[in-house]
Amino acid sequence: DTGVSQDPRHKITKRGQNVTFRCDPISEHNRLYWYRQTLGQGPEFLTYFQNEAQLEKSRLLSDRFSAERPKGSFSTLEIQRTEQGDSAMYLCASSLELAASSYNEQFFGPGTRLTVL
């Protein structure tokens, strides 16, 4: 257990439905990342937050995807009008950015596996 939790762990939905995932990072971590991983591939970056500010979004994140981190703590990732191609593992990670450090360790949650029928 890395201290990062995600909910739900599994989600099965029908095409066209909306889904929302939640990530609770390690409490003192100021950075939060979302990644997507399809079967047999490495994770791909989707977006990240510094506190409550969303600082970067991948072009993989279409208009149907939205992420929030309203109070700089937990984050939600919503997918609207799901498509079968959205089926993947959605991973969340958090890290603590130290001003004097040029890199930091990311701690990953267990992921939410989405299946769109």
Added chain:
Amino acid sequence: KNEVEQSPQNLTAQEGEFITINCSYSVGISALHWLQQHPGGGIVSLFMLSSGKKKHGRLIATINIQEKHSSLHITASHPRDSAVYICAVELGAQKLVFGQGTRLTINP
């Protein structure tokens, strides 16, 4: 061409063998990470390095910045080492770009 390439994609070995997984990258990086992913999805960070070599137990990670290459070694491999090992490079703003992973199976 992917920014991060791992080899081999799959590796099967017998318990006790010395394992090497390679990672090559094509971009400038601030750090390189080795991660372990077990069935079910959980990812654990093994190493984060920007130069030289790090060792933790039976695991050793090396990086050659000039050649843009890193290796992960496992000594005296054990069936519990069976997992997917992922190399990831850290670009600006600590964004990670991942390799496709190497699936390692250690048979008893």
